[in-house]
Amino acid sequence: MKILYTGLSAAALLTSQTVWAATPEQVGDYAGTIKTKILSETGIKTSTKSEVLFSLAADDSTTLTIAGTLVDSGAVVDEDDNEIFLQYIPTPAGSIGFAALHFKKTTIKGSVTGYIVGPPFEVFSSKLSLKKVNP
């Protein structure tokens, strides 16, 4: 059995003394789509397209809804360079998505990788495209 240990990722974040916060302009609600390619352990590939709602609050907490389902999420936002790193937990619980995202004016775009524990075990890669809808 192989168990991934992400000590290095935690270390990468925790050893940094730098903190970030979203700007007032970045705070708000975003809506759009996520296009996902899924590869199963059996070799089967599927593609999906789902609606995404993403809210970035003034206290930098996040709310992420994918295809109508609320998923746990957390983000690091660089106010100066308009970059977002978003971690979320798609269903079923225990799965992980890493999103490297960019603000551009009132849109957010980027790439996602992750896995679903299954069974069957699946990995996925996605493209995310969002547009600010509120305020």
Next chain:
Amino acid sequence: MMIKKSFSLAVIILSLAGVSLAATPDQVGDYAGTIKSKISAGATKTNVKSEFLLSIAANDQTTVTIGGVLTDSLGGFKGAAGLLLFEPDPTTNTITLATLEFKKGRIKGTAAGLQVGPPLKTIESKISLKKIAP
């Protein structure tokens, strides 16, 4: 400035603790190829292409060398699918999660991650490898 919601990526430990992931005998071996990365920090975007060497041992331990530099990595493999967590730039605080597809002696992958700055940089990568041994 204020601190963001803390990341507890240790959740990955929990999430995979009950999942049996192991490379098949034909997946074990050495792979060579390239990683193409787009590193973004706001308007500044940099494209980097580097040699990428991946070794998967029979005990599922991984060895990753990028541009000749050995970097920390952890892998998990099951059937046609695989995960690889690695530091694309060992000289900085970086983390990238790659999803891999095994197909006829080749691996193709996509990765997303971040480089902790400042400035914070996001990383999007494509990996293409071919088995070279055994």
